[in-house]
Amino acid sequence: MSPLDREALRRRIAETGKADVGPRENRVGIARRGEDSFAVLNGGTGWDMTEALTRDGEWEMEPRTSDRDEEFLARARFPLDEAFDQADRLLGDGA
Numbered sequence: 001m002s003p004l005d006r007e008a009l010r011r012r013i014a015e016t017g018k019a020d021v022g023p024r025e026n027r028v029g030i031a032r033r034g035e036d037s038f039a040v041l042n043g044g045t046g047w048d049m050t051e052a053l054t055r056d057g058e059w060e061m062e063p064r065t066s067d068r069d070e071e072f073l074a075r076a077r078f079p080l081d082e083a084f085d086q087a088d089r090l091l092g093d094g095a
Contacts, residue, residue, distance in 0.1 A: 020044040
């Protein structure tokens with residue numbers, strides 16, 4: 001698996017706040033959730049309900065914005081470069 005084209009993804013995220021990577025059957029999304037806070041999402045960014053990757057490598061259902069507490073944010077948010085690393089790892093593992 002070749003590494004993500006991070007510069008192209010940075011441009012897309014700067015324009016739209018999100019980007020999907022990987023083939024349809026194991027797509028991963030990266031979505032801006034704050035200043036330097038990004039979620040890595042199972043299945044891409046086009047879903048109302050989705051799972052977010054946590055720092056321990058598990059998928060957890062992402063609550064509605066108003067229901068996201070500090071503990072969830074600490075578990076399921078990454079700086080952009082770390083979100084790219086996680087997406088690379090997931091796509092390399094076949095998610």
